[in-house]
Amino acid sequence: MKRGLLLLFLLSLNLFAKFEVITLGNSGGVKAGTTTSYILRDIGSKEYLALDAGSVVNGLEEALKKGNFKDIKVPEDSNYTKLGYIFRESIKGYFLSHAHMDHIAGLVLSSTEDTKKNIYGLPSVIDILEKNIFNWKVWPNFGDSGEGFKLGVYSYKKLEIGKEFKIEGTELYGQVFPLSHSNYESSMLLIRSGEEYFAFFGDTGPDKVEKSQLLNNIWKELGPKLKAGKLKGIIIEVSFPNSTEDKNLFGHLTAKWLMEEMKVLSEYSGGTEKLKNLNIIINHIKPNFLKNVDNEKTVKKEIEALNIYKIKFLYPKQRESMIF
Numbered sequence: 001m002k003r004g005l006l007l008l009f010l011l012s013l014n015l016f017a018k019f020e021v022i023t024l025g026n027s028g029g030v031k032a033g034t035t036t037s038y039i040l041r042d043i044g045s046k047e048y049l050a051l052d053a054g055s056v057v058n059g060l061e062e063a064l065k066k067g068n069f070k071d072i073k074v075p076e077d078s079n080y081t082k083l084g085y086i087f088r089e090s091i092k093g094y095f096l097s098h099a100h101m102d103h104i105a106g107l108v109l110s111s112t113e114d115t116k117k118n119i120y121g122l123p124s125v126i127d128i129l130e131k132n133i134f135n136w137k138v139w140p141n142f143g144d145s146g147e148g149f150k151l152g153v154y155s156y157k158k159l160e161i162g163k164e165f166k167i168e169g170t171e172l173y174g175q176v177f178p179l180s181h182s183n184y185e186s187s188m189l190l191i192r193s194g195e196e197y198f199a200f201f202g203d204t205g206p207d208k209v210e211k212s213q214l215l216n217n218i219w220k221e222l223g224p225k226l227k228a229g230k231l232k233g234i235i236i237e238v239s240f241p242n243s244t245e246d247k248n249l250f251g252h253l254t255a256k257w258l259m260e261e262m263k264v265l266s267e268y269s270g271g272t273e274k275l276k277n278l279n280i281i282i283n284h285i286k287p288n289f290l291k292n293v294d295n296e297k298t299v300k301k302e303i304e305a306l307n308i309y310k311i312k313f314l315y316p317k318q319r320e321s322m323i324f
């Protein structure tokens, strides 16, 4: 009995943990302050990278209330609240998968209180921010290029596809891969710390519907890492229930399409048994206002019903911390 308890205790410490991921927002729209954003760090460090920024301060506030960030101490001479300190000092940069509003709104609204940081993204994403957001029309120019006076809070870092870069101020490295999001460019960031990896997907449609090879290319990249036990987790979207017709997906996945894609991943990872217990956080379920229609419940049910590979699907709420 005692030995059993000790084992449970050791397991709860998660000795093989590498990354912490806190959900700042995970919905696909409708309610401001709840849309896609996560922060990730190497467990041995205090510095986070933000993965999309649909909601930032709302999510941090909720996460703080839940008792996260215990190891982060605000220096005594700081004039900032703990929330302010974490937002300003513990988040070292932003990766933006694409420039849709539900992935950038939090960053834009909190920019007035932010410290100097890098924004990492594909050139198409940075161009949209520069031309259409931080342009003194929609919002002041907090960037370091673009229209009018440049406030220079954010340094734009245009990423080259597949080329590894250092995420400044953290222990992390990144590599970006493009995704097809209904004739719009989105992307996936493959994060590395030491020998281990975590993959964050922006919005994406399935290859078959998008008439694309981009997910296939990514599975080819991730397969060997999964096979070698080095892929600690994935965040990917499932926006709609299976009943949604392909023509109405607008560059998103359903449970059925996600499983089709998982099959491709299994082909590159040496068989379906490699998918067993793979951690996958489901992001971006689209809420609606219909009576008696709960998309969140439906999507979860559909994913679990199709989960023949015994993948460990996770549905963290805004403010939850998870260790991988």
Ligand SMILES: [Zn+2]
Pocket: 028, 036, 100, 102, 103, 203, 284
């Ligand atoms: Zn979205």
Ligand SMILES: [Zn+2]
Pocket: 098, 100, 181, 203
């Ligand atoms: Zn989108």
